[in-house]
Amino acid sequence: MPLRSGPARARWALSLVLALGAGSAVAAPPAEPAPKKKLPLLFARALGIVTSTVAQTEPQPLPRPATSGFALLPDPLVEAELAARHAEAPSIGARVDAVTRGFVGAPYLLSALGEGEGTAPDPDPRFRLDAFDCTTLVETALALAQTPDLEEAAALLDLVRYRGPPEFEHRRHLMTSQWIPGLVAEGWLEDITAELGGAKTRTLDLELTDERWSKRHIARALVLPDDVVPKGKFPLPYLTLQDALRLERSIPQGTVLNVVRADWPASPDAVTHQGIVVLHPGDPRRFVRHASPVSRRVIDEPLAQMLERYITRPRKWAVIGVNLLRVRE
Template sequence: MSSKRYKAVLFSILMPCSIYLAQATTAEQYYALIDNQVAASASTEQRIVQLSASLLGAPYVDGNLGEGEFGQYDRDPLYRFDVFDCTTYVETVLAGALSTSSHDFADNINKIRYQDGLVSFVTRNHFASADWLPNNQGLLQDITTQVGQAETLIATTLIDKPAWYQAMKEDRLQSLPDSVNKQERLDALHHEGQAFQAQSVSTAYVPLTAVFQGDQINQALLDRIPNGSIISMVRPDYDVKKWIGTNLNITHQSIAVRKDGQLFLRHASQLKKEVTDEDFIEYFAKYRDNATLKGFNVQQAHF
């Protein structure tokens, strides 16, 4: 074997170990922070802010979690700490903040990510407006109307889960071994989707017109957004059915944090390609004249 080929083979063997060790170290640090917070009797707000800050700079990777090594359709990890998308980031932070010990983390992220904590593709909280928010109301409280008051609006849409499942292609199957017949597995996934029904959903949101009032910023409204609250971007009846089989109400999730009195969005940003902080007003100002993003939903953790 040539020296070049030997090095390539050696790299392919050692690389997964290196990745695992890097993740384990990050997990160890995250678990230590959870335990330190518990020992310090940190408040829910403090836990969310501190845990979310510990993951700043992590790369953005879409669809990075699945049902683990025994998943039928998606064998990506159940949780990880090295990469995030917008929702897996929020889930990881909330699971850590909810934990009374680092040993609770795995169970807690499953409770947040899956209906009744039952791990499977079909019980995953895929849709923020139809699944994730309503199924987590035991941990979260929708305070959108308290923030938006009389200016609060309601977005409605039809989440067509059967059509969403039917629109799935083979690339929706993640990390399955070559021994699996992908077409048969996809057919099985399509069949499972037939058990669902299209669901009408309503999502309360603070319209951007309530935040930006001419040349003025409604600071009193912004002051009503709690530190550490979950902010979901609302695009009422977002017309993406031709691509994914269903329309949506929510397309992005983040965490509101205050630093030196200034409000930021802390999120796994697809545009920035990492977990980052963005000035709240500057972020939403980009969408003032946008035809689809109309406002945001606000949830406060109460555990």
């Protein structure tokens, strides 16, 4: 749940949140060190929260506060601010953008959510607003875009993250075979890649078999019962980086953007990073709001800059494009 603080700090934080909601950059007190947590890197990649298997070049985000405004507020003030943003947002996409402005500056924390205290193997809280990885940021956004009530949002977050009870084995660990098809089937998301790309849309067909799962190098630390490991063919529409760059300004506000890599038999997934496409007042460009493991915080980065970085700096495990999902009411 949001971090607690005294009245004076809460008043300052509320002014910060309101400023962020208007899209302005404001000064912030010195950031506290990002929380650290040890988790096997290969496991992290299986969760879709690592952007590269090789060294990365630091993105150039816009100047933003070094801590999250929402994380500094007591729950009643967070709910009041969320309710105001819900009332002002004309569409679900605008709400996704508005409610996540309070995340900007929050520390990056690998595998920020789990199944709760006292559970194994991941005892992290099931709901929090003080730290994110790329996937938990998107998941929390889906919940908060539906309701400003934090208790209701926590319940909705469980529905987003799990297919069944909130237990590790029922979590949607794999983006291509569990997370995306599951949330599309349940009505949370709609794939709009082909709607935007038309004839230029391509499809990656990821096939998961017992043999591929047993021989994987990526996600070796992700241990699941055989009966819950997804098997079969999972098509994933995507736009090439170049086509996405040309269409950048037509991508709707609030779209979930998934970074797609080439099919690689050593990995059970093709999506390795996620973010939300957002707008800044008076600026025609699109920005990606994402929890960056390089910047170690949630940032807004120009989408064109992100795409050009993938184009001009090839990776050993090639980034081939992006998949685009609309959040549904």
